[in-house]
Amino acid sequence: xxxxxxxxSALILIGSLPQAVSAAGFAIKEQSVTSxxxxxxxSAAVAEDASTIFFNxxxxxxxxxxxxxxxLNYIKPQSEFRNDGxxxxxxxxxxxxxxxxxxxxxxxxxxxxxxxxxxxVTLGLGVSAPFGLVTEYKDDxxxxxxxxxxxxxxxxxxxxxxxxxxDKLSLGFGxxxxxxxxxxxxxxxxxxxxxxxxxxxxxxxxxxxxxxYQFTDQTRVGLxxxxxxxxxxxxxxxxxxxxxxxxxxxxxDLPETVSLAIHHELNDKWAVMADATWTRWSRFEELVIExxxxxxxxxxxxxxxxxxxxxxxxxxxxxxxQFRTGIAxxxxxxxxxxxxxxxxxxxxxxxxxxxxxxxYSDNIILDLAxxxxxxxxxxxxxxxxxxGPGPRPEYNLKGDYDASVDIVGLQLRWLM
Numbered sequence: 001x002x003x004x005x006x007x008x009s010a011l012i013l014i015g016s017l018p019q020a021v022s023a024a025g026f027a028i029k030e031q032s033v034t035s036x037x038x039x040x041x042x043s044a045a046v047a048e049d050a051s052t053i054f055f056n057x058x059x060x061x062x063x064x065x066x067x068x069x070x071x072l073n074y075i076k077p078q079s080e081f082r083n084d085g086x087x088x089x090x091x092x093x094x095x096x097x098x099x100x101x102x103x104x105x106x107x108x109x110x111x112x113x114x115x116x117x118x119x120x121v122t123l124g125l126g127v128s129a130p131f132g133l134v135t136e137y138k139d140d141x142x143x144x145x146x147x148x149x150x151x152x153x154x155x156x157x158x159x160x161x162x163x164x165x166x167d168k169l170s171l172g173f174g175x176x177x178x179x180x181x182x183x184x185x186x187x188x189x190x191x192x193x194x195x196x197x198x199x200x201x202x203x204x205x206x207x208x209x210x211x212x213y214q215f216t217d218q219t220r221v222g223l224x225x226x227x228x229x230x231x232x233x234x235x236x237x238x239x240x241x242x243x244x245x246x247x248x249x250x251x252x253d254l255p256e257t258v259s260l261a262i263h264h265e266l267n268d269k270w271a272v273m274a275d276a277t278w279t280r281w282s283r284f285e286e287l288v289i290e291x292x293x294x295x296x297x298x299x300x301x302x303x304x305x306x307x308x309x310x311x312x313x314x315x316x317x318x319x320x321x322q323f324r325t326g327i328a329x330x331x332x333x334x335x336x337x338x339x340x341x342x343x344x345x346x347x348x349x350x351x352x353x354x355x356x357x358x359x360y361s362d363n364i365i366l367d368l369a370x371x372x373x374x375x376x377x378x379x380x381x382x383x384x385x386x387x388g389p390g391p392r393p394e395y396n397l398k399g400d401y402d403a404s405v406d407i408v409g410l411q412l413r414w415l416m
Contacts, residue, residue, distance in 0.1 A: 228254060
């Protein structure tokens with residue numbers, strides 16, 4: 001990595017801190033605290049604050065005033081491995097402990113700014129972290145030859161514009177400039193245990209579009225699309241204690257999503273919302289890392305496309321307080337235990353969420369939300385050949401995980 005990108009990476013680490021996966025794959029769903037309180041149900045149609053920039057930019061036309069949103073999400077995942085016959089070449093037991101809790105707590109911020117130019121056009125800017133991952137095991141755990149630490153950080157800049165095309169139809173468009181930094185470590189026997197570290201970064205570009213259609217005064221439907229963003233990461237690979245340092249590169253396509261959502265006001269107090277979101281995780285077929293020496297790897301992933309479904313409810317108690325709740329089902333793209341890895345031991349997730357908003361003044365709104373993600377114990381049956389030339393043993397990691405996630409979000413909205 002050149003010094004300029006290293007400086008940018010340092011700023012990202014200070015400003016956004018390590019991020020933990022909370023949605024399927026390595027997506028981060030925490031882009032809005034108000035949406036968190038509904039388990040993100042109907043986010044492409046609700047359009048209640050400037051975070052609609054991420055979920056559906058057309059929703060900006062529903063904001064009558066300029067708005068600045070500052071949100072912070074605390075994510076506490078739990079991921080504890082239980083060994084069940086891990087071995088070398090299906091014969092020799094792998095030694096080591098269970099690695100401790102591989103889930104790393106994280107603070108994930110987001111920032112949104114909206115500005116109505118006139119009664120037809122609204123501009124916006126979003127800064128968020130759409131993808132991220134941190135898992136970290138103890139150096140002497142049983143799966144150390146497959147993974148020790150996995151860290152992915154992203155930062156996405158998303159300027160947008162929304163237009164009220166007719167009294168019923170709103171359209172939105174945004175562009176994305178996204179920075180990514182990835183760091184992977186594990187242990188290699190060459191002979192003896194030494195640490196392998198791979199690190200690379202890149203900038204990539206994409207876009208998002210959306211529409212909102214107001215069928216009646218009570219009902220609107222939103223449709224939104226976020227494009228894929230392709231990255232070619234370049235950086236360094238090192239083999240500690242052997243003075244090996246190589247240039248490495250890897251291609252990674254972060255997937256596109258399509259979301260269809262509905263928001264319906266039952267009366268002046270109650271509203272219900274729902275959505276279905278499709279993510280093209282099938283782009284993640286393999287993880288190929290190329291080097292100019294011995295650190296090249298090629299690991300099949302074979303992920304499937306996945307769906308997420310949510311339904312939520314909001315209640316306007318009075319002029320000061322609003323309450324919301326929601327549930328969601330988030331499918332994993334990982335097809336089976338053979339393709340589940342120690343770096344991303346994901347599985348299906350069931351969301352239950354609650355939230356509230358307090359109108360402190362005419363200009364200030366405070367939002368608070370909590371969500372718990374239930375996860376069935378994911379089984380793993382991962383295999384990987386050892387690094388290096390010549391005959392290479394096969395490491396087999398077998399067992400399951402005790403996993404769950406808790407999320408707390410706090411947000412300040414300043415209406416201008």
